């Protein structure tokens with residue numbers, strides 16, 4: 001049989017829609033990653049510390065993926081994003097800026113899109129967890 005039956009046409013359109021959605025998602029992620037890298041570069045060149053507390057592996061690091069240290073490079077003490085501080089291990093804690101001091105900030109807001117490396121690390125961690133869960137079930 002040649003040609004499309006109405007049924008296969010619908011299926012074809014649905015597959016196309018799926019592909020289009022996937023392409024849009026990939027493009028969105030690519031744009032966000034590119035913008036994050038661009039802003040990180042600008043922040044570092046502008047003299048900000050830019051340290052990030054986030055780790056894609058639960059139990060490591062802390063905070064959110066878009067947090068960056070807003071203090072100047074070479075600062076003393078803890079890294080800071082608004083009212084949260086952290087040390088090199090990334091464990092964040094709430095420590096409000098005193099009212100007498102200005103809120104340290106960077107002019108560039110990052111998105112929470114993970115870097116490609118963070119994405120791979122998260123995937124490896126998930127795969128290990130799934131393997132452990134499968135092993136414990138047997």
Ligand SMILES: [Zn+2]
Pocket residue numbers: 049050051069070071075078079080
């Ligand atoms: Zn810092």
